[in-house]
Amino acid sequence: MTLPTPLTGVVPPVCTPLTPDSEVDVPSLTRLVDHLVGAGVDGLFVLGSTSEVAYLPDGHRRTVMETVVRHVAGQLPVLAGAIDMTTLRVLDHVRAAERAGADAVVVTAPYYTRTHPAEIARHFRLVAAASGVPVFAYDQPASVPLKLGADLVLELAAEGVLAGLKDSSGDEGGFRQVLLGARARTDISGFGVLTGSELTVDSALAMGADGVVPGLGNVDPEGYVRLYRSCRAGDWERARAEQERLCGLFGMVEVGDPARMGRSSSALGAFKAALHLRGVIACPATAAPQIPLSSSEVERVGKYLAAAGLL
Template sequence: MSGVIPPLVTPVDGDGEIDRASVDRLVGFQLDAGVDGIFLGGSTGEVALLDSRRQAELLDVATSAVAGAVPVLAGAIDTGTARVIERARHAVEHGADAVVVTPPFYVQPNGAEITEHYRRVSAAVGAPVVAYDIPSAVGSRLTPDVVAELAESKTVVALKDSSGDLVTFRDITRHRPGFPALTGSELLADVAIDLGAHGLVPGLGNVDPHGYVRLYRAARAGDRVAARAQQERLLDLFRIISVADGARVGFTAGALGGFKAALALRGVIANPATNPPLSPLSADETTRIAAILASAGLD
């Protein structure tokens, strides 16, 4: 649980079915960049919008393409413990090496209930569990006390932090330096590594995995100048998520649509479509993304 582990988008065709050829190309693109793992069915992978059949097909195709080269992580994200266990078992049956689990949402659990949730999932699944802190989506936090308890009891094997809270992240890495903590930040990856992050899980890594691999390796080698240079280049590239007209589409459609449009422009996936109810980008927005790619040297 270290290195660069991009949370992959889910390529679909015009009918919303898994685009198997594009999944193959996307996985190959990531492996060619030297990533250390892949994460399927996360927020960037539109996990909240995929049914069980398409989740299974995505895992089958991707794990076949990976062929054991790197670990495959899969999201098992749902409202309650029983539903998460069902999703997690399903993911493992279809080739996942580990499952990534948020706290339950909709029910507003407290810290003790969140801890019990992870204990039950870990006991029932028989595969490594990664705790996923993304309060913007689930409405509750994985506090340092909860993370410490889960780590000490070996209930979870790592933390994927998408809270945007570097102060709490620093507290966790400072008090448990041996526990793998992965950052989901695209823009503060170099800083997070300085604070003790073991790895990066950047959505923008779909579009430029080579850049994040260079950043990670430079930062781990102590070359802050090179790491910062990569981070600043990626910061400019990240503008692709804000191209969409916010009066026409929501933030998620703009961000994931930006990633998929960039991948289609780069020839990695065939179709930039997102899943309903997310709206597609316009031709003008796609043209603007192409200009950003060109300025980043990725045309």
């Protein structure tokens, strides 16, 4: 399908359901897609951080892309993460995404090795030159050594290298700089700016963001759709109430004991436990070496769901 420019709305980063032996659970993945599409989301982003892309071998990545694109069958756009350490490896993922039929790719700056801003710019230019689909930049400084600066993002947008930005930096000032710059420059058009910060969607949309990519949207896609539509309708009181309800639900990401697991194990484990409790996926397993939640931690996830009216 043709990607709307700019891309707008709620575009959840789709979790990757796994079997107990760490294979992609295809039936659960298609149920999850139906769960999201049925809620009225505007697009799907596979193979991002919430999809556990960093933990998945290439075969799993291909299975996820092919399954989701085939199952969606053009109902809405599918963006695929082409995320890896260096440009040549990213280009392999771009080609795989194109073969699978993805409508766009989402790319971080190179990581593992330290890079200069000029090398980051060259990376995105080379990827865009070789890609047959639009390229979105993914600003994820928690995992990538350098944050994507507003000036660089705007320069690449003006060149037509980037179709949009998914900003998960948590830097609201820098996010606003991109929004203001994209609005002010006459050489930028159709550039989509999406926030990845689940807890400040109402303020991001008030600033002029085009949409949201919420990991928690796997668990409660209807809530994010209501939030987005309330903001677009100018009903800021209703939007704030919905955002605050979602902030309460987001507390589930902290259920994991930090003495025995990292934040990724806790957050992604909570999302998958919630989807399992809601009957969407068959197994809440996360990819190794993440540590599974205990039964008492899963029970706490259930309490968050109940408090939010989801159980």
